[in-house]
Amino acid sequence: MQSIFWSVEEVAQRAKQFYENGIRQQVEHGDNIGKMIVIDSESGEYGIDKTGVETALKLKQKKPNARLFTMRIGYDVAVSFGGAIERTVE
Incomplete structure (x- = not known):
């Protein structure tokens, strides 16, 4: 099966399966919490760095x-979009 035809959802699902079925136990420790992990959703190969950029470039050089799917180690989301929260007093 060629990954080029996978939807974004399939890429994410496959990468998360690799993460949950083995990678998590190897990488979720104090030194890596908050760093970015980039996972090749076809092979399960991965790398970790502060922003994920270097790892993504290395994985793309190989293949x-x-x-690729990127996520923050120890968190449910990789990126947060925020804004001001207005509080109204009645």
């Missing part, structure tokens, strides 16, 4: 058509 240019790799479908």
Whole structure:
């Protein structure tokens, strides 16, 4: 099966399966919490760095058509979009 035809949801699902079925136990410790992990959703190969950029570039060098998924170690989300919260007093 070629990953190039996978939807975004399939890429995410496959990468999360790799993470939950083995990678998590190897990487979730004090030194890595908050760092970014980039997972090749086809092979399960991964790398960790502060922003995920270096790892993504290395994985793409090895396999240019790799479908990569990035997440923050120890958190449920990789990126947070925020804004001001207005509080109204009645």
